[in-house]
Amino acid sequence: MARVVTAAVGVITARRTMATQLIQHERIRTTLPRAKELRRVVDKLITLSKRGKPAPGCPPGGCALHSPPGSRRRVGGLCEASALPAPSPCAGDNNSRRSASAYVRTDSEVEKLFGDLAVRFDERQGGYTRVLRVGWRKGDAAPMAIIELVDRDGEARAARPAAPMRAPLPVAGDFTAAELATPLGKAASSEAAADERA
Numbered sequence: 001m002a003r004v005v006t007a008a009v010g011v012i013t014a015r016r017t018m019a020t021q022l023i024q025h026e027r028i029r030t031t032l033p034r035a036k037e038l039r040r041v042v043d044k045l046i047t048l049s050k051r052g053k054p055a056p057g058c059p060p061g062g063c064a065l066h067s068p069p070g071s072r073r074r075v076g077g078l079c080e081a082s083a084l085p086a087p088s089p090c091a092g093d094n095n096s097r098r099s100a101s102a103y104v105r106t107d108s109e110v111e112k113l114f115g116d117l118a119v120r121f122d123e124r125q126g127g128y129t130r131v132l133r134v135g136w137r138k139g140d141a142a143p144m145a146i147i148e149l150v151d152r153d154g155e156a157r158a159a160r161p162a163a164p165m166r167a168p169l170p171v172a173g174d175f176t177a178a179e180l181a182t183p184l185g186k187a188a189s190s191e192a193a194a195d196e197r198a
Helices: 002-025 032-051 094-103 107-120 177-181 184-197
Strands: 027-031 129-136 143-149
Touching: 002 027, 002 032, 002 107, 002 143, 027 032, 032 094, 032 107, 032 129, 032 143, 094 107
Parallel strands: none
Antiparallel strands: 027 143, 129 143
């Protein structure tokens, strides 16, 4: 039983290290199964960072403008009137920051995650990473891959443009009363007959 737990801890430790390295370097080379697993983890971390970023124009700890009504002023995340932390809309979600810092190994990568990456992926609704297959490793023929963050300078492949939107379906107000009264099959056959007569 202890052997299984030790193996699981080793896998989690390796995954944490690779997630930290991917945030730091924005592109790493690893085996394909590890890259696919890492994609899930890093996408969740970036989603946490988007939820935890402060409002535009406010410092990361909060500001006096967005202090709650009962407090006088925020000092270092605490109100002067009480010793309890006061919620502030500009401070962001502190729980998201704590969850990410429990997983990411260094404070500098947590700051990069909640600063640069949260701003970069603000408009994107998912798909923050890309996995590219690059061949097989020489010694054991393991499939190798590059995992990288999208929308960065020097990326291996540019992001695909968004799929074009389909034309909206017509609504009932776009038809005449005669078109609505005629069944679909009869309208098509009457138009075909009119074309043959002409």
